[in-house]
Amino acid sequence: MIIQVIPTAQQAQGFDFSGKTAIVIDVLRATSVITTALVNGAREVIPVKSVEEAQDLYSRSDAANTLRGGERNALKIEGFDLGNSPLEYKKNTIESKTIILTTTNGTNAINNIKGADEVLLACFRNAEAVASLIARRNDEAIQRHGNLPGLPQFACIDVIVVCAGTEGRFSLDDGLCAGMLIELLKQKTEVETDDFGLLLHHYYLENQPNLFKALAGCYHLKRLFTLGFYDDIQFCLETNCVATIPVVREGKIVKI
């Protein structure tokens, strides 16, 4: 399997995803929020780019079963039902609901991916589940194509990891999670990465005993810390505690 890593949502624009599995990571906090929403029983999450688009879609939806969530400058949007803290997405609030979500980076990253075979969402909380699924598919593909002479085993599934970033710039929390995903995949199957993947894998291996320390100088984490989102940060850095894998199907995010 070949894994490429793209540092920001902006760089994913105009990129050719055809024939690839895309994995979007926005640890702080969109993909952690969406994973948590689906774990806690949300029917689906619809990622939209702008507040206006969210309001427009909401006005055409069944209000009793629809919630608006998201952030601008890390804070809840005025008039919305939910912010961008995964801790708000509790079962009694969101079960069976459709959630229209707009965030500054994560939902843009998801919507910037065009033409991929499949778009999955990952975060620290579901990284093991995502890695297991991808590795299993890779092994199945190798078995299916096993008799083709000359086909390198690692070329069976191509994965592009898109780190959402913050304000158009690479965010180390996303990169550390990408490094963890690469390590989990390497434990399960044959993996080759691009230079950025090499770098992130190395950083994860060096820092896996203490993810907090690894992100101590990270711009986005410091910003959330300053705003008082301590519990969110702790929640988003918990690893491999849920088995739910969000997947994008016709513009909506559901459980795979």
Place this chain on the structure above:
Amino acid sequence: MIIQVIPTAQQAQGFDFSGKTAIVIDVLRATSVITTALVNGAREVIPVKSVEEAQDLYSRSDAANTLRGGERNALKIEGFDLGNSPLEYKKNTIESKTIILTTTNGTNAINNIKGADEVLLACFRNAEAVASLIARRNDEAIQRHGNLPGLPQFACIDVIVVCAGTEGRFSLDDGLCAGMLIELLKQKTEVETDDFGLLLHHYYLENQPNLFKALAGCYHLKRLFTLGFYDDIQFCLETNCVATIPVVREGKIVKI
């Protein structure tokens, strides 16, 4: 001083460089080539984007004092005087000459930077010289503005390091050199970096005893190795052996 690092030449397009000092790095091999050309007495290097542009400019130049250099797919361009190996740029060939240079990544990175206060070129060979210059300027700026209350000391000079990349993707050789530059600057002055800079600085600190090993899995290095450019690689990974700093002035690269 605040240092931001941009992973590829493509990402530098459309970026706002106003008020910033830009440092372009293309270790393998454009910025190593240009540095070497100026060390060995070239009058100037004119970076152009296309082979056609190079030919057009050459046809309007004094042929006795002008050479065409560069590469496509790492190899010398047909009809050109020089390739993209720094070892070709010897004193007896290039002294006092104008060199029109076109490479796939490095010259694009240089030409993609618009509006910077100054554009400098760095590689492993001149990293110490570049860091010394930047640190000195930062200290001078701090002294000039020292009496302004509330001005943070590190905010005096803003630096954006542009890693040229390879085929539109981040290349670890450029990133390792950016990490080295950050370390050299940290030894001399107060430095704050973005998340990408943090990551590269960490990778450099971990790997500084053996740069070759740090780049073992690097796509571009492997490609040059396969093509037989062993001596080029060795030359480009020699650190801090020249004091020449290339600077872009009105579209031409000269010694600072």
